[in-house]
Amino acid sequence: MSTRKKIVAGNWKMNKTFSEGTALAEEITGKLEAGDVTVILGTPYIHLQAVGAIIKDHPNLFLAAQNCHQAAGGAYTGEISPAMLQSLGVQYVILGHSERRKYFGETDASVSEKVSIALAHDLLPIVCVGEELSVREAGKHEALVGEQIENALFDLSPEDFGKIVIAYEPVWAIGTGLTASPDQAQEMHGFIRNTLAAKYGDEIAQATTILYGGSCKPANAQSLFSQPDVDGGLIGGASLKADDFIAITNSY
Numbered sequence: 001m002s003t004r005k006k007i008v009a010g011n012w013k014m015n016k017t018f019s020e021g022t023a024l025a026e027e028i029t030g031k032l033e034a035g036d037v038t039v040i041l042g043t044p045y046i047h048l049q050a051v052g053a054i055i056k057d058h059p060n061l062f063l064a065a066q067n068c069h070q071a072a073g074g075a076y077t078g079e080i081s082p083a084m085l086q087s088l089g090v091q092y093v094i095l096g097h098s099e100r101r102k103y104f105g106e107t108d109a110s111v112s113e114k115v116s117i118a119l120a121h122d123l124l125p126i127v128c129v130g131e132e133l134s135v136r137e138a139g140k141h142e143a144l145v146g147e148q149i150e151n152a153l154f155d156l157s158p159e160d161f162g163k164i165v166i167a168y169e170p171v172w173a174i175g176t177g178l179t180a181s182p183d184q185a186q187e188m189h190g191f192i193r194n195t196l197a198a199k200y201g202d203e204i205a206q207a208t209t210i211l212y213g214g215s216c217k218p219a220n221a222q223s224l225f226s227q228p229d230v231d232g233g234l235i236g237g238a239s240l241k242a243d244d245f246i247a248i249t250n251s252y
C-alpha cells in the first residue's frame with residue numbers, strides 16, 4: 001500500500017450561486033466522515049471565504065481556487081493573485097485545467113509561471129495535464145503529456161516539486177461521460193510516474209500524488225482508484241452533489 005497522500009478534489013467550475021455553494025459545502029461538511037483521504041473543494045473565487053469558514057473544523061476538508069494570476073499584483077482587471085488567495089487561507093490551487101487552456105489561452109509557459117508564484121505564496125498547485133482525443137488517436141498522448149509536465153514543472157527544485165499534485169485528465173473524458181478505462185488510466189499514471197522518476201528520482205516520483213479526472217463518478221471511482229498509480233480524483237460534475245461526491249471519497 002503506498003504512503004502517498006490520497007486526494008479527492010471537487011472542481012465546481014462556474015457552477016453554484018453563493019447560497020447554493022454554501023449549502024453544498026455545509027452538506028458535505030456534515031456528511032463526510034473523518035478518514036485518511038484529503039478532500040478538497042475547488043470553488044469559484046467568490047465562495048472561497050465562506051466555504052473556508054464552513055469546512056474549517058473538519059479534519060479532512062481543504063479549500064482550492066480554480067486558477068490564479070501569474071503576477072504578484074497590479075493592473076490586471078478582473079484577476080485574482082496568489083497573495084489574495086493566501087490571505088483567505090486557501091491551501092490548494094488548480095492550475096492548467098484543460099478548460100483554461102482551451103478558452104482562456106493558458107499555455108505550459110503560463111502554467112509554469114503560475115506554479116512558481118503559487119508556491120511562493122504557500123499554495124499547493126494541482127497541475128492538470130491531458131490530451132485531446134485526436135492526440136490519443138494519433139498515438140501521441142504520452143509524448144504530449146510528457147511535454148506538458150516538462151514545460152510546466154521541470155524547472156522546479158526537487159523540494160518545490162515535492163509540493164506538486166498532478167491531475168491527469170484526458171480532455172476527451174471531461175464532462176463527456178466517457179471515462180478512461182482503469183487500464184488506460186493506470187498506463188498514463190505509470191508513464192507520468194516514470195517521467196517524474198527520470199527527472200527527480202524514484203523517491204520523489206513515488207511520493208507524488210497523481211489524480212485521475214474525467215467523468216469520474218461513484219460507479220467507476222473504485223475501479224480507477226484501485227489502480228496502483230492512481231492516487232485519487234479530480235471531480236467535476238459529480239462534485240456538485242454532496243452524496244455523489246462523498247460516495248467517491250469513500251471509494252478507496
Ligand code: PGA
Binds near residue numbers: 175176213214234
Ligand atoms: P468531469 O470534470 O468530472 O465533469 O468530467 C473533471 C474536471 O474537469 O476536472
